[in-house]
Amino acid sequence: MLDIINIVLYKLILGKSIGGIHFKPFNSFEIHSLAEVIKKGGLMGYYIGTDIGGTFTDTVVMDEEGQLSISKVPSTPVNFAQGLTDGLITVAEGRSVSTEELLEQSRLFIHGCTVATNTLINHSGAKVGMITTQGFEDTMEIMRATALVQGLPVEAWYHKGRNPRPFPVMPRDRVVGIKERIDWKGAEVVALSAEEVRSAVDFLIKEKGCEVLAVCFLWSFVNPEHELEARKIISEAYPEIYVDCSHQIVGLIGEYERFSTTALNSYLRPEVEDYVSDLEGRLDELGLGARLLIMLANGGSLYGMEAARHAVSMIGSGPTGGVLAGKLMGELIGAEDIITTDMGGTSFDISIIARGEIHFTKKSTHERHAVGVPMAEIESIGAGGGSIAYIDEGIMKVGPRSAGMDPGPVCYGKGGTEPTVTDADAVLGFLNPEFFLGGKMSLDKEGAERAIKEKLANPLGISAVEAASGIYQIVNAHMADAIRFHAFQRGYDPRDFTIFAFGGAGPMHAVGYGEEIGARAIIVPLSGLSTVLSAFGICNSDVVRDYFSSIGMPFPPEDLGRLNEIYARMEDSGTKEIAADGFESHDVEIQRSAGMRYHFQLTDVDIAVPGGVLDEEKVQRILKEYDRRYAELYGEHAGFKESGRDLINEFVRVVGRTPKGMIEQEKLEKPDPSAARKGERPVYFPSVREFVNTSIYDGDALRPGNVVPGPAVLEMTGTTVVVSPGYYARLDSYSNIYLDGEEGVSTNKAGGD
């Protein structure tokens, strides 16, 4: 059945051009100075974004004519590159050009992929050996005493004795301690024993069969000499062996997170490098005109093999594209504060864009392992279309267990017997049994209703529809709770935010959870394009290089010169490296920030730092900004200013700007949507507790300016938008769908009127 769905989608979206959305490049002044790759072919050509997910491979192709094409084809897990080429072929066919032509004339080719995530989930990474400071060999096993809880939902903490340890990316018997020690100031306490390094490496490679080595010493981020020396020794003895040094992977204090990230990088790197080099080879054969860029979780991209060397940053590559697309759309419509919500089959992903900036984290967990490189923060909870509803002691519960894709919801008719959120959506009438996935798959609504009746409604003594309504309300409330908590943890009030709802099920539930948290506005971005939003974001990513330093000092510093020197050194490296990527200074942007905290405090806050030489005036600005941001995060009286402030780490991000796709605004047409109206059917809305005769629209046929009064259901190829009674769906000039409440729920009119 899975295959059939894929084929359906494949045929259906085959190279489809999205009507109503046009793309134009930025003005020629900016393009004039773009990277060498762009210059090579002049201004004309294709801009391509591809996103290989676990199930589907999405492709977005934009051209200078303003044409935008997308395709969605099945991913090919045995060899993901196959799915990617399938996607390109599909788009090319749709545009009536040859694949070779498409690639040859490509000016930008950015790729998001799931290879790192898959390698981690399947435990199929390389055999890693680690050499570390003697006495600290157990750091990765000890996991700061969180082996039973790290990366697990809070409910699982209640009996940690029932939780297994995470699988080890590098078992303890492949860790060897070496005599060496640096202290907190970077001073050498004990010299590195070269002899011990040599014998450790012989042991790890010859006896343990390690394929990659991670060199992880204490305090290496302050003084990297020992790590560099060890690497030199290894490379002399085994020039063909990969070596990752911890200070080059994570430049921050905290050995567990640094070692863990380095080990993960080493673990993923060979697989990722193989993948990238294979892909580069294929694309080369097909005559790709641009250099392959790969999307990383830090929100930017890097060229092929260099990206592969940052394999750990490739975890979350695809979903980050979705966040990036959210940011870009926010910029277009003038929304600065956005919460992106992606509701798929098994999970609900939340991310925050505040004041136009993506919220990054320096500490995340993946498969329960700590990762300490900056990543766009995406929180995932177990709620999606496949979430199973059940009765526990007379109370209805939904999720986190999911029916997944196989067997999937009951209404898929693939043998699922447990009622899910999607089944509820079918019973309530949100999903059209005859128009699921554009009508190429029919849903067994009766089966869904029967399952809900037997498993939920009968035991509770209510009707099947009431039970389905319960599922809908509970899953919405849980998602709202998760959004609220996630925002709160980061110091934000979600009521100040606009919700972007995408993913297969997001637009169907958006009014539900958006209203629950009292969001400023609820938007389904780019209507039909919302199902390939990640690829769209990937297509628009910049080349980004991050530089860290972790030299702590009281702030204001006694020696301002030292701080200037730290920033200058990082910027110097960055400027050189980005120039080597082919970017000229017009297209290079340098961003500085610092991690600061009040003395005594342990959590640091990232503050933007002005460019150029820091002087007294700029120092005062930083101080003010820190106090302001701190109060914003933790409350007006929380900061303990008398204790003084510490600067903990320094951060420089060098951005090479690539040409952006800009969606062209279209003229707004009349509000009347009747041209797209397909008919009507009864739909049950939990807010009014009854079936209402509801207009059904062909969502793909709606035009900018159309306003659809609720109750209504907008059916699109990849998703369904539900407009509850009292709400209006309004398409702005970019074809974003605003879900406005009657009483001014949505006040954000930017780009719309």
Place this chain on the structure above:
Amino acid sequence: MEDTSQALQQLLPFGQPHPDLAPPQPLERTFSLKEPPVELDAITYEILKHRLWYIVLTIGETLKKVSGTTVVVEGNDFSVYLTDSDGAPVFLGPYVMMHSGIADMLVANTISLNMGEDVGIYDGDMFFCNDPWLGPIHQCDCAVVSPVFVGEEIFAWTGVTLHQIDMGGVDIGGLCPNAQTYYAEPSMYPAIKIVEKGKFRHDIDRMIRRNSRLPGIVALDVRSMIGANEVAQRDLMELVEKYGADVVKSAMIMVQNRTSEAFKERLSGLPRGKFRGRDFLEIGGNAPGLQDEIYEVQVTTTNTGDKLVFDYSGTCKQSGGFVNCGVGGLRSGTLTSFVEPLAWDLAWNAGLLANIEIITQEGTLHNPEPPAAVSDGIGEAAVITLGAATRSVILMVLLDEELRQESWATSGGAFLGNTMGGLDQRGQIWGTLLMDTVSGIPSGANAGMDGIDVGGTPGIPYSLMANVETNEFHYPLLYLYRRMAQDASGPGYNRGGSRIELCMTLHDTFYMLLLLWTHGSEFPNSLGGSGGLSGNCARAKLAMGTDIEERFSRGEWPQDIDEFEPESLAAKSESHLGAGSVLYLSPQSTAGYGDPLKREPERVLADVRKNLVSRETALKFYGVVVKGDPPQMDEEATALERGRIIELRLSDGRKPSEWGELVPRDLQGSPPSSTDTLAEVKDRKAEGRTLLTMGMGLRLIEKQNGDMVWACHDCGYEYCAVEENPKLEAKMRVGCLNDFAGPHTAATRLDNPRFFCRQFYCPNCGLMWNAETARASDPIVHDVEFDRDYLASL
């Protein structure tokens, strides 16, 4: 022979109240479960419950964000709670359970002290309390609770308790070995207004800061507590506005009632009867006049089928020093003992508390009379209350086929409390509680698996230790190692978890003060299940004025504290470290499950290969012979060795009544002689229906004639009637801890031991099915006595 048997009978019977103390009384519950004002449907309830839960999580997040201490931010050493109007908890957050058990007392006491007097309780008030007679376990655990008003009525209370680094008192850190009464301990603030009608009381804040050595940190934490309550109140009021007070109240009451019903149901599925436990603590050092004291908590826990009654009669009288705890410690220790093993899947709230009863005597270690010193209550009396209660609860777990696979089937050790401070590398004053020895303890074994090495403190669902680099950045310390210790897990069919060990020297400073406030250095507090042995004791070693700097300059990196010939520090000790001092700390580890001889030799070999078990321990405790490098197992020699150990158990073991005094034979003089014969043993097989199994050790068998007897799990040897104590019919050996309780168990008083391990074996097959650690004068615990009606129902 008759004499020794009588002598055993004359030992103070277990659980007997002290004749010179007030008679045991039930500890009053301060709330009642209620009926919801409106009936909620299954959907609204689920939505509201989830929301209320997130409100409670939000309180904890706020605390962590604002607080400045590793104790709060990394150790999660705090608790948060939402209660209804009279203090009945709706949710106790997933943080330190040892502070959570006090929520209802704290609120009830705050109400009774302030309501109706001049003070009054008004909208926008918040109360600060660290008075151990009102709820907190010791003075460093400070609480801020605040009423949530709907109209003129108190609708609910929110609250937080957190450990403050220093609240004053005669010793730094506020845990005061030098105190003999509470007058020398941190000042007590008995539910006073820190916020009055929404206005922060700077005078009260000044007073609290004035009494602390670290006023800045205390001030910050006080603010974090206020901020956390504010956020929770705002969220709760929003919910009330949206759904109405009655609906939200109903959801709160339903959460409690549903927990209560589910907990009762779980109890009804467990064996009914009496289950006994005890635990000890030693002073062992720095506490004037108390150096040699040992204190004991005893409990007899009765499962009535819908209620657990914890009767602490027999617990020793209160101490003349700082190891007592406020009665909150008695409640919290009791609550913590069963929530994880028996209620991991329920909301923790009044629904649990309503179904337990605590019986206690005033004037005892955990229910002391003023002016008892209590400043180390959390680490001492409260923890061994938890230890004793856990021992009783795990007996129920051992009797349940499913629970023993996953729940605690052994009792854990305790953390190693420490206070450090002095001048830091930047010339400023520093002080901390190093969380390494709090979070770095393992979880115990059960029937399903080995204990988890460094799996984190039980009773703190999520605790975390700082990175070595973070500690070295903040404090003038240079770690030599922080690793998993070898031979640190309690042997068993499933072994206990391994503890962390750390060794450090002073760096960029010339002085540091170290206070230790722990126990279990002389004997282990962990107790194995079904013949599993104990984990290690807490260890602290110190070498002063070493040549470590010279070693560094010679390019040497020390690998073990013992290279410096250190002294072992007593459980309570005060040390002044200077240049060249090298310090080693390691908390207790946890116990094993089942006879170690039952462990598959391959698993022992795997541990040897991982360096977690030494070859000596493999041989001595597991009977596994490991040879060669890399280590290989000698199967034949292993079979012979295991046979030899069984032989020794049978030939050397004696019935308890045949022992003169319960001290090892090598300390006792001439060995006792055996009276039973092999033939007698062979005949005593119980044939019949197995009614219950108790872990890997015992079966309860109903014989054809209807008699119910305890029998050996493996061979069916009949010990005695179900009413009697099968240990008294087993073969027993008594030995020194490091030979009998586990490898390297004891750390102090090795040459003058007061505690011994008693191992109990099947007289027929030699299966070890129980081991207990006690003083010679302590009676052999009669673990389980079933309720007669329960037996009849089997």
